[in-house]
Amino acid sequence: MPFNMYKKYCWIALPPIIAFLVGCSDLVVNAPTHNDNTADFERAWSITDSVYPYFQFKHINWDSIYVVYKPQAEDAKGDQIFQVLFNMLAELKDGHVEVDTKGGFPVRTYTPLRTERDRGTFDPLVVRKYFTEELSLAGGDRMEYGILPGNIGYVRIATFEQGSWILDFDNIISYLRDTNGLILDVRDNGGGSDATGTFVIRRFLSSPLPWPPIYSNGVLKSNPPLQPSGALTFSKPVVVLMNGTCFSATEDFLNMIGQLPNVTLLGDTSAGGSGAPQDFFLPSGRRIRVSTLDFRRYDGRPIEWNGIVPDVLVMQTEADIKSDHDLQLERAIALLK
Amino acid sequence: MNKNNYVFLIVTLFAINSSAMAQDSTLASYIFDEGLSVRGGIGHIAVRDEFISDERYSGVIPFFGVSWSRFHNTYGYRLQLEYQSTPDLRNYNVSAEITQFRLGLDYLYPVGDLKFMSREVNICLGPTAEFFIHFRRQNIANGGSTLDVYSFASLFSGGIRSEAWMPIFAGLQLHGAAQMSIVSLGGRMVNPVNSSKSFVKLLTPFSGFNASAGVNISYGVTESLAADVGYRFDMTRISAWDFFVSGDDNFIASISYAF
Numbered sequence: 127m128p129f130n131m132y133k134k135y136c137w138i139a140l141p142p143i144i145a146f147l148v149g150c151s152d153l154v155v156n157a158p159t160h161n162d163n164t165a166d167f168e169r170a171w172s173i174t175d176s177v178y179p180y181f182q183f184k185h186i187n188w189d190s191i192y193v194v195y196k197p198q199a200e201d202a203k204g205d206q207i208f209q210v211l212f213n214m215l216a217e218l219k220d221g222h223v224e225v226d227t228k229g230g231f232p233v234r235t236y237t238p239l240r241t242e243r244d245r246g247t248f249d250p251l252v253v254r255k256y257f258t259e260e261l262s263l264a265g266g267d268r269m270e271y272g273i274l275p276g277n278i279g280y281v282r283i284a285t286f287e288q289g290s291w292i293l294d295f296d297n298i299i300s301y302l303r304d305t306n307g308l309i310l311d312v313r314d315n316g317g318g319s320d321a322t323g324t325f326v327i328r329r330f331l332s333s334p335l336p337w338p339p340i341y342s343n344g345v346l347k348s349n350p351p352l353q354p355s356g357a358l359t360f361s362k363p364v365v366v367l368m369n370g371t372c373f374s375a376t377e378d379f380l381n382m383i384g385q386l387p388n389v390t391l392l393g394d395t396s397a398g399g400s401g402a403p404q405d406f407f408l409p410s411g412r413r414i415r416v417s418t419l420d421f422r423r424y425d426g427r428p429i430e431w432n433g434i435v436p437d438v439l440v441m442q443t444e445a446d447i448k449s450d451h452d453l454q455l456e457r458a459i460a461l462l463k
Numbered sequence: 464m465n466k467n468n469y470v471f472l473i474v475t476l477f478a479i480n481s482s483a484m485a486q487d488s489t490l491a492s493y494i495f496d497e498g499l500s501v502r503g504g505i506g507h508i509a510v511r512d513e514f515i516s517d518e519r520y521s522g523v524i525p526f527f528g529v530s531w532s533r534f535h536n537t538y539g540y541r542l543q544l545e546y547q548s549t550p551d552l553r554n555y556n557v558s559a560e561i562t563q564f565r566l567g568l569d570y571l572y573p574v575g576d577l578k579f580m581s582r583e584v585n586i587c588l589g590p591t592a593e594f595f596i597h598f599r600r601q602n603i604a605n606g607g608s609t610l611d612v613y614s615f616a617s618l619f620s621g622g623i624r625s626e627a628w629m630p631i632f633a634g635l636q637l638h639g640a641a642q643m644s645i646v647s648l649g650g651r652m653v654n655p656v657n658s659s660k661s662f663v664k665l666l667t668p669f670s671g672f673n674a675s676a677g678v679n680i681s682y683g684v685t686e687s688l689a690a691d692v693g694y695r696f697d698m699t700r701i702s703a704w705d706f707f708v709s710g711d712d713n714f715i716a717s718i719s720y721a722f
Contacts, residue, residue, distance in 0.1 A: 150696040150698070150710060150712055151507055151508060151509040151521070151696070151698075151709075151710030151711050151712050152507075152509055152521075152710075153710070154509075154698050154700075154708060154710040155509035155510060155511050155519055155521070155708050155709065155710050156511070156519065157511075157518070157519040158517040158518065158519070203555040204516075204518040204519075204554040204555045204557065205515075205516050205518045205554045205555070205557040206554075206555050206556060206557055208516065208557060208603060209557065209603070212603070227514060227515045227516065227601070227612060227614075228513050228514065228515060228516050228517065228705065229513065229514030229515065229614070229652065229653070229654055229704075229705045230653075230654030231514070231515075231612050231613070231614070231652075231654070233603060233612055410516075410517065411517070412516070
């Protein structure tokens with residue numbers, strides 16, 4: 127075909143080229159017309175300033191944080207504010223503090239060091255190797271239980287999230303009432319609700335248990351003592367297994383159940399975070415989550431950062447678990463035999 | 464762009480492609496790109512996913528695709544698989560990784576011809592089914608947690624597709640196509656911590672919509688081998704959950720071999 131023939135038809139290449147250059151994607155996907163970045167920063171800073179309970183304990187000068195991050199927030203374009211909020215709140219080094227995506231995906235600003243250390247040091251499949259029969263599931267698969275050789279009861283509670291599922295704990299205690307002792311395993315339990323934790327504790331109480339100190343804006347809250355509850359009270363020896371992944375409501379649980387005379391806490395120190403976090407909306411619709419209460423151990427020191435210390439320290443590594451040895455469980459069995 | 468603009472855009476594209484539906488067909492199998500087709504290209508994508516934020520992310524995204532098509536006595540069908548992925552979709556200095564995947568099945572029936580610039584244009588129309596999934600991982604620090612910040616949107620759609628061919632001279636033709644969803648089963652990321660919302664819903668075009676339109680030039684190198692280059696625009700809009708809209712302009716080259 128002669129060259130002038132190609133020239134004659136080259137117009138047909140124009141539609142795709144023009145369409146590509148125009149770029150329909152830019153027409154249908156618009157950028158937001160307003161910018162709430164500075165307002166988001168101001169709100170996040172002031173909320174934290176008004177509710178966060180650990181500034182003094184952590185030696186944080188929150189006013190100086192404002193001076194550092196305000197210019198960054200003013201300069202932030204688009205989602206850059208996400209990083210500014212994240213960095214500002216990360217200064218709190220608090221495992222409860224989050225910056226959420228607009229749809230609610232939690233972006234944690236800090237993970238406690240003991241949680242990092244103990245991640246991978248517990249494996250429920252390794253626990254199973256110590257049993258001759260399969261563990262039973264309960265509470266919508268949030269708990270599992272069985273009887274170890276030597277007639278030792280075992281219950282793992284994987285979460286303390288709120289819900290009626292915990293009612294099954296009464297059936298478990300009833301099933302295990304004739305065992306010689308009980309191992310309560312809360313390793314890798316990241317917390318949930320204190321109401322769920324105290325439901326369990328009340329099944330081990332023979333007399334009222336006072337709450338540990340809880341401060342709100344520096345004021346000690348008064349809570350009525352925890353009362354015994356349940357059809358039967360488990361009064362035989364109990365070993366509670368714990369590690370650095372125990373966090374939040376699980377630490378409150380450890381704090382309180384550790385006061386009982388028949389209970390031994392065994393394992394490694396918990397993560398160190400117990401701040402009753404609440405969600406707060408920012409002007410753009412983003413959310414932040416900030417600790418609001420100062421939970422203390424019975425010795426008066428904050429659970430935050432300090433964690434709950436076991437009565438019997440048994441450290442466990444990922445290598446132990448990979449070689450099918452749960453040293454903490456083995457020690458608990460030895461204590462109860 | 465508001466809802467009326469979307470409707471106008473789609474209606475216009477369909478009007479261009481299917482204005483002669485009532486006329487007799489002269490479509491022949493040689494016009495329909497038969498056989499195995501391998502496609503590659505480069506595009507520009509823009510996404511606004513309000514599960515993450517209100518912000519618009521955009522960037523360059525490569526395009527890969529493969530399709531198989533056949534023309535029978537009265538209709539043609541095409542099965543196509545497409546993949547796009549980029550680790551660097553940006554909103555200022557914040558980035559996200561995006562992966563999109565499409566699996567489509569089209570049935571095309573000749574519906575007539577029309578004259579355009581004194582040339583014959585062959586029109587086809589038919590149903591189409593498409594599975595689309597968009598996955599996004601946000602590149603953002605996460606406080607030492609192993610939890611990735613991510614979002615996804617998906618549509619399993621039934622819709623309508625229209626295509627038109629205009630032969631220029633022997634072996635060379637201009638081809639245009641447009642499709643839109645009519646009903647979809649949508650899936651969407653919801654708040655993983657605290658949400659009672661279902662992540663699957665049945666969607667109308669007003670709550671979940673998928674459309675594409677494109678134009679390309681095809682040249683038959685031999686009787687079995689054809690090459691073409693062209694442009695295609697894809698868009699997905701979902702408003703039944705946190706608002707999601709994505710649009711991508713693609714410059715695509717392909718080689719087809721008829722067995």
